[in-house]
Amino acid sequence: MSTLTLHINGVDLPVDAPGDETLLSVLRNRLSLTGTKYGCGEGECGACTVLLDGHAVKSCQTLMSEAAGAKITTIEGLAPDAQHGQLTAVQQAFLDEGAFQCGYCTSGMIMRATAMLNVTPHPTEAQIVSSMNGNVCRCGTYPRIIAAVQHASALAATHSSEKGAAR
Amino acid sequence: MSTLLADAPEITLPDPSNAPRCFALDRRTFLQLFGGGLLVCLTGESALAQESGRGFGGGRQQVPSDVSAWIHIAADNRISVFTGKVEVGQNIRTSLAQQVADELMVPFDAITMVMGDTDLTPYDMGTFGSQSTPQMGPRLRTMAAAARQALVEMAAKQWSCDAAALIVADGKVTAPNANQSLTYGQLTRGEKLVTTVSASAPLLAPKDWKVAGTPVPKANGRDFVTGKHQYPSDITLPGMMFGKVLRATGYNATVDSIDTSAAEKMPGVKLVRDGDFIGVVAPDAWTAEAALAAIKAKWTVPSQPSNQNIFDYLKSNSEAPRGGTRSNAASQPAAAAAAPASADAIELAQSYTVQYIAHAPLEPRAAVAQWDSTGKLTVWTGTQRPFGVKDELVAAFHLDPSKVRVIQPDMGAGYGGKHTGDAAVEAARLAKGAGAPVRLVWTREEEFTWAYFRPAGLMELKASVQHDGTLVSWEHHNYNSGNAGLPTPYNVANPVTEYHASKSPLRIGSYRALASTANHFARECFMDELAHAVGMDPLTFRHQNLTEPRLLAVLNAAADKFGWAPGKSTPTRGFGLACGMEKGGHVATCAEVAIDPANKKVHIVRVVSAWESGAVVNPDGLRNQNMGAIVQGIGGALFEAIRFSDGRILNPHFESYRLPRFSDTPQVEIVLVDRKDIAPAGAGETGLVGLAPAVGNAIFAATGERLRNMPMAPSDLVPGIASSPVQS
Numbered sequence: 034m035s036t037l038t039l040h041i042n043g044v045d046l047p048v049d050a051p052g053d054e055t056l057l058s059v060l061r062n063r064l065s066l067t068g069t070k071y072g073c074g075e076g077e078c079g080a081c082t083v084l085l086d087g088h089a090v091k092s093c094q095t096l097m098s099e100a101a102g103a104k105i106t107t108i109e110g111l112a113p114d115a116q117h118g119q120l121t122a123v124q125q126a127f128l129d130e131g132a133f134q135c136g137y138c139t140s141g142m143i144m145r146a147t148a149m150l151n152v153t154p155h156p157t158e159a160q161i162v163s164s165m166n167g168n169v170c171r172c173g174t175y176p177r178i179i180a181a182v183q184h185a186s187a188l189a190a191t192h193s194s195e196k197g198a199a200r
Numbered sequence: 201m202s203t204l205l206a207d208a209p210e211i212t213l214p215d216p217s218n219a220p221r222c223f224a225l226d227r228r229t230f231l232q233l234f235g236g237g238l239l240v241c242l243t244g245e246s247a248l249a250q251e252s253g254r255g256f257g258g259g260r261q262q263v264p265s266d267v268s269a270w271i272h273i274a275a276d277n278r279i280s281v282f283t284g285k286v287e288v289g290q291n292i293r294t295s296l297a298q299q300v301a302d303e304l305m306v307p308f309d310a311i312t313m314v315m316g317d318t319d320l321t322p323y324d325m326g327t328f329g330s331q332s333t334p335q336m337g338p339r340l341r342t343m344a345a346a347a348r349q350a351l352v353e354m355a356a357k358q359w360s361c362d363a364a365a366l367i368v369a370d371g372k373v374t375a376p377n378a379n380q381s382l383t384y385g386q387l388t389r390g391e392k393l394v395t396t397v398s399a400s401a402p403l404l405a406p407k408d409w410k411v412a413g414t415p416v417p418k419a420n421g422r423d424f425v426t427g428k429h430q431y432p433s434d435i436t437l438p439g440m441m442f443g444k445v446l447r448a449t450g451y452n453a454t455v456d457s458i459d460t461s462a463a464e465k466m467p468g469v470k471l472v473r474d475g476d477f478i479g480v481v482a483p484d485a486w487t488a489e490a491a492l493a494a495i496k497a498k499w500t501v502p503s504q505p506s507n508q509n510i511f512d513y514l515k516s517n518s519e520a521p522r523g524g525t526r527s528n529a530a531s532q533p534a535a536a537a538a539a540p541a542s543a544d545a546i547e548l549a550q551s552y553t554v555q556y557i558a559h560a561p562l563e564p565r566a567a568v569a570q571w572d573s574t575g576k577l578t579v580w581t582g583t584q585r586p587f588g589v590k591d592e593l594v595a596a597f598h599l600d601p602s603k604v605r606v607i608q609p610d611m612g613a614g615y616g617g618k619h620t621g622d623a624a625v626e627a628a629r630l631a632k633g634a635g636a637p638v639r640l641v642w643t644r645e646e647e648f649t650w651a652y653f654r655p656a657g658l659m660e661l662k663a664s665v666q667h668d669g670t671l672v673s674w675e676h677h678n679y680n681s682g683n684a685g686l687p688t689p690y691n692v693a694n695p696v697t698e699y700h701a702s703k704s705p706l707r708i709g710s711y712r713a714l715a716s717t718a719n720h721f722a723r724e725c726f727m728d729e730l731a732h733a734v735g736m737d738p739l740t741f742r743h744q745n746l747t748e749p750r751l752l753a754v755l756n757a758a759a760d761k762f763g764w765a766p767g768k769s770t771p772t773r774g775f776g777l778a779c780g781m782e783k784g785g786h787v788a789t790c791a792e793v794a795i796d797p798a799n800k801k802v803h804i805v806r807v808v809s810a811w812e813s814g815a816v817v818n819p820d821g822l823r824n825q826n827m828g829a830i831v832q833g834i835g836g837a838l839f840e841a842i843r844f845s846d847g848r849i850l851n852p853h854f855e856s857y858r859l860p861r862f863s864d865t866p867q868v869e870i871v872l873v874d875r876k877d878i879a880p881a882g883a884g885e886t887g888l889v890g891l892a893p894a895v896g897n898a899i900f901a902a903t904g905e906r907l908r909n910m911p912m913a914p915s916d917l918v919p920g921i922a923s924s925p926v927q928s
Contacts, residue, residue, distance in 0.1 A: 054486045062442060062485040067434035068427020070612070072562045073644040077854035080562055108427035115426040124425040131417060131820055134828055135289025136424035137562045137612030143425060162862040169854070171562045172289050172613055173831025174824065175865040 037101040041066070042110025052098035056090075057081045059097050060107060068108035068140050072169065079168030082141035083107050089148035091167075108140040111147065122192060123147050126185035127178075134172035142168050146182045155186055236390040237274040240350065242343040243396055270322065271300070271340075271347050277371060277385035279310050281340060284324025284587060285332045286316035287610040288618075290884040291821035292332045294419045298818060299337050301411040302404055303344035306371040306384075308411050313419065316586045316608030326585035328616060328710055330783040330882025333817065337880065338403065345404075346397035354387045406815035406876040413874075415820030431612050432582040433566035437637040440568065441470075442485040443630035444492035445640070446478040447650060450501030450847030451706075463494040472633030479626065481634040505705040506845035507919040511553055511658045514680040514702040521677070521698035545672050546733050549662040552722035554681060554910040555841035555918060556653040556706055560859060563612020564647035567627035570637040576603045581624040582611035589621030596625045597632075615832070616710035617651060648852035653842055654711030655704055657681020659722035663692075665730045669744045676723060680704060682715025685782045685889060688723060690745040706844060712829075713885040716782045717836060717892065721910055724778035724893030729906065737766035738777060738897065748781070750812055750875075755779045755788040757871045758810035762790035772797055773805075774902025778893035784881025785813040786873075789830070789890030791866075793898040795926065802913055802926040804834060804866040804895055812873035813881040823870045826887040830868050833891030834860040838913045838928040851916075858915050864928075899926060 036049050039059070050059055057074075060066040060083070069092055072080030076094040083092045084106035092100075112120045120128070123146050133139045142165065149156060149164040156164070161182050170178065272280045281300050287293040297311040304311075314320055316327075324336075348368060355373040356363035365376040374381040406413065423429035448455070458478065464471050468483045469491040478495070482488035505513045567581035577599065583589045586606040593604045606624065627640040642650070658679040664672050674688055674695040683699035699715075711717075731741035739759055746752055758764075759777065769775050772795050779788035792806040811826050839858045843850040851857045896907050905925045911918070913928035 050484070051486060058486050061434075065436050066427075067430065067436065070431075070563070071433065071641060073854050075644065075853055075855060078562065108425075112426065115428065120422070120425065127425045128417065128421050131421075131824060133289075133418070133421075133424055134291070134824060135562070135611065135613040136418075136429065137289075137431060139424050140427050162865075166862045169562060169859050169861060171560055171615075171832070171859065173828035173860065173865075175831055175860075175862050176827060176868050177824070179862070 037097060039097070039101060039105060040103065041105045042107060048097065050097055052096065054097050055093050056083070056095040056097055056100045056105070057092035060092060066107050066109055070137055070140055072138070072141075077167075077169075078138075078141075079145060080138055080141045082144040082168065084144055084148055087148065087151055089145045106144075108143060111143070121147065122188035123150065123182070123185040126181040126188055130177050130181040130184055132174055132177040132181035133170075134174055138168060138170045138172075142170065142178055146178075146185065150182070150186060150189060154189060156182065158183075235274065236388065236392050237272055237385065238347065238350070238388045238393045238395065240271045240273075240343055240347040241394065241396045242270065242339055242346070243398055271304075271343055273347065273351075273384050273388060275385045275388055275390040277310065277383050278312065279304065279306060279384075280312050280314050282314045282321045283336055283340065284316060284318075284321045285336050286327045286584060286586065286608045288327065288584060288614045289612075290332075290825060291418060291818065292327070292336075293610065294416055295333065295412075295817045295821055296336060296340055297419060298412040298414070298416050299341050300344045302409050303341045304348050304371070305368050308416050310371055315610075317605070318586050318590045318607075319605040323587055326588055326619065328584055328619065330785065330885050333880050333882045334784060337817070341403050342401050343397060345401035347395070349401060350395045350397075351384050351387050355382055358382075358387070406880075412817050413815070414818070416818060417820070430609055431563055431566075432568070432580055432609050433563055433612070433639070433641045435568040435580040435609065435639065437568060437570055440637040440639055441481045441483055441634050442488040443472075443479055443481045443627060443634075443638045443640040444488045445626050445630075446492060446495055446497060447646065448501070449499045451504065452847055453499040453501045456498040456500055457496075458498075459496040462496070463491040466491050466494065470634055472630050474629060474633075477626075477629060479630050479633075481630050481636070481638055485639075501847045504845075504847040507555065507841075507843055507921075508845075509920060510656055510705070511679075511920070513705070514656065514658055515700075517703040518679050518700035519702065521700050545664040545666050546730075547662070547664040547673075548726070548729055548733060549660070550726060550729065550908060552659040552661070552718075552725065552908045552910075553921070554657045554718040554721065554836070556656045556708075556844070557711070557836050557840045558648055558653060558842055558857060559615045559617025559651070559711060560647070560854075560857070561613040561615060561617055564642040564644060565618065565623035565651065566639070566641040567623040568637060568639045569624065569627035569631040571628075571631055576605065577628055578605045578607065579624045579628055580607045580609060581621065581627070582614070582618055583608055583621060583624065584614045584616070584618050585620075588619065589624045592621035592625055593628055597628065615712040616654075616714070619710055620652070622650065644854065645852045648842075648857065649849045652707040652709035654836075655681045655708040655715075657715060657718045659718060661722055661726045663726065663730060665734055667734055669731070669734050669736045669741050671730070671745045676719070678715060678719055681718045684714035685716030685719040685780060689748050689751055689781055690727070690742075691747060692745070706842070712832070713782070713888040716780070716886060716889045717833070718910070720778065720780045720889040721892045721896070724780065724890070725896050725906070725908065728776070728893070728897040728900065732900075739764055740766070742779065750786045751779055751781050751788070753873055754786045754810040754812050754871075757873055758788035758790050758808050761810065761869060761871050762792075762806075762808040764790060769898070769901035771795065771902055774898035774900070776894045776897030776899070776901055778890040778897060780886070780889045782886045782889065785811065785883055785886035787811050787826075787887050787890050789894040791891070791894035791898045793895060793902060795899070795902050800926050802838070802899060802928055804864070806867045806869075807891065807894070808869045808871065809887065809890060810871040810873060811883070811887055812875055813883045813886075814878035815876045815880045816872055816874040817880050819872055819874075822872055822883055825883050826870045827868045829885075829887035830891050831860050831865055833888045834864055834895075836910055837892035837895050838864075839911045839915050841911050841914055841918045843916070843918065845919075856916070
């Protein structure tokens with residue numbers, strides 16, 4: 034056991050756990066941040082995707098010790114006020130497009146899409162498919178997820194142009 | 201493994217009115233939770249008095265034991281609707297609330313659905329068989345209409361006026377001269393009222409729906425994009441421990457030796473042993489995993505069948521065909537063999553197969569179990585049958601039914617794969633041993649190995665067709681996979697369609713659309729073969745042999761939207777179609793595939809699927825279900841197969857069991873046919889059945905290769921199946 038400080042969603046949290054425990058296990062089982070999902074534990078489904086310094090990683094393939102020192106963002110930390118406030122463009126787009134059925138893959142999809150749009154704000158459909166192909170939706174809502182990512186790209190562009198106009 | 205009898209794929213649904221009742225409402229719980237207001241109960245045919253009087257929980261009035269649903273309207277206008285159905289991603293939480301909102305004449309947001317809680321909701325057999333919409337929909341609508349009637353009568357009494365003159369809208373009753381208006385909650389005056397109604401209230405016709413029939417977004421959708429929604433595997437209790445269960449290395453294994461000493465020495469770890477059951481609990485999940493890994497066990501696994509010889513095995517172990525009741529109404533006794541082919545007819549006979557496949561819901565089986573100080577057991581778990589799981593727990597722990605509560609939070613899908621209470625029973629046993637609440641989440645490998653499968657099946661078909669394209673005989677035998685979708689919708693005299701149950705070496709159970717997928721694959725591909733045999737376009741050939749108007753309507757709708765035309769296919773581009781009907785759903789699917797001439801890779805480019813299941817309750821949800829069915833269907837059609845040998849699953853990981861991904865997904869267009877004159881049927885299953893045969897027929901149209909085994913283009917060779925001429 035060792036004590037490490039994890040920087041999660043803007044808060045420093047001390048965690049007592051073996052250094053080789055996965056970030057997914059720490060998030061879900063020690064910190065009750067259950068928005069990040071277990072799907073396979075083998076890096077094959079993307080349900081556990083979180084952001085590490087803005088980059089999408091599979092938290093089941095990331096050791097706690099590797100995550101210490103990085104800024105970790107989980108689905109709970111995307112919108113400043115998840116309960117009532119404005120959602121991020123990606124979250125809002127998933128709602129607008131109804132891009133889920135059971136919703137179990139949704140956290141991972143949203144995190145993956147958020148990371149991609151940070152790097153590629155206006156992706157082609159082929160870029161979306163290529164970037165998101167490691168994330169599985171067993172309910173088969175892929176066409177809606179692609180539409181949601183495209184919609185999020187447009188929403189983000191609108192937001193930034195509004196901000197620009199306000200200046 | 202023995203067949204899972206309760207969930208055999210050919211499951212016949214008993215008449216719900218004859219279902220065993222297991223009524224266990226703790227009315228004090230109700231009072232604590234909901235306080236005053238109006239509780240409306242719907243009874244079956246043995247309806248008691250229309251008005252059972254005041255004072256629920258007061259002793260004098262008993263809620264009848266055959267209550268099948270209820271609604272509570274609180275003094276603050278909150279409306280709670282209670283049903284034993286569960287939400288697994290099929291959007292029933294939303295679509296049921298829409299129907300209740302219409303009949304109660306309240307906005308959608310006024311309704312909260314309380315679902316799948318055995319202490320709070322009336323008994324329900326389970327969420328399967330596409331029954332929630334056709335059965336629970338009308339029940340809840342009936343009750344809502346009766347509740348509205350009761351509230352109007354209360355207003356009329358209060359104002360001493362004629363009930364018929366009152367206006368009801370937006371959760372309020374308004375007097376004719378509009379000088380007085382009371383909300384539903386105000387009408388209850390905070391008193392504790394019970395009304396029992398029978399299933400006879402007149403319902404709105406679909407053409408008069410205002411909330412139903414519209415694309416209302418998923419209830420609580422925001423909770424799913426913020427991570428707030430708690431799935432069964434997310435439930436966290438104070439003092440909760442984490443469990444793991446020791447598994448054998450194969451089916452039907454016997455244990456030679458087990459050494460648990462290292463695990464027991466680990467700090468905080470507790471071993472739970474009860475007969476064959478061995479598990480560990482620990483204060484954290486990581487330690488529990490380490491403790492399980494520290495148990496040294498040796499097993500002997502007997503020799504068992506594999507994919508290699510599975511279809512011979514299933515046929516040689518099959519029972520006599522089940523005619524009539526177990527097979528289907530159209531089935532003839534075995535003696536009445538298909539009519540012999542006449543001189544001017546062509547006779548064909550072919551065999552088709554489907555492999556075992558896994559449901560692979562993204563959330564594996566999970567349960568959190570807690571025993572309280574009175575000995576009452578509460579289990580949160582992902583299941584399509586909360587009352588069935590309750591029965592399993594009652595039996596496993598020899599408990600009085602009042603001592604068990606099962607709660608099913610909206611879960612990470614099931615597709616027919618979560619009918620059983622395996623994880624619930626295990627978590628409860630671990631929690632009992634630990635003396636603390638325990639969370640148990642199956643690993644992906646456990647889910648692949650110890651859940652149950654969509655059965656493999658062998659289909660043997662024989663038919664004859666005249667040169668003018670008229671079918672003259674039809675014979676279709678299904679070995680092992682089931683009788684769903686077995687009757688042919690095409691016009692042919694004395695068709696023989698028989699299901700032969702067999703002895704499955706793997707544990708099998710329900711899977712979305714059941715055997716309808718296998719039987720439609722066989723029938724619709726065989727129809728394509730027959731069309732080619734007489735040189736007819738496959739659409740024209742179906743037109744010649746089909747008069748069922750609803751199936752024809754979707755077939756024509758799909759073909760129109762797709763732009764179907766004879767003879768369009770080339771060696772690199774194929775077009776195929778298929779259609780079918782089951783459980784009140786009618787589907788026709790057209791597929792376009794691209795074949796790469798260099799590597800023979802097949803990619804599904806475009807799919808058009810037309811769907812009709814009566815009146816549309818939620819067009820957005822219906823499109824979503826049908827699109828999802830198409831995408832999920834790609835897996836079974838092209839590459840999903842469980843590989844097994846000697847009691848072991850050889851590909852129990854997503855790395856080796858390929859699932860449909862973004863890159864496999866075609867352009868999907870769903871055409872909805874809205875029949876407002878027909879009561880809505882379920883729509884979560886049958887949309888799946890047309891994809892595989894449409895794709896198979898498209899591949900044939902392009903390549904001339906007839907693929908009769910699902911999956912048709914597996915990434916890894918399936919033992920016993922010849923290498924496919926196309927790749928995926």
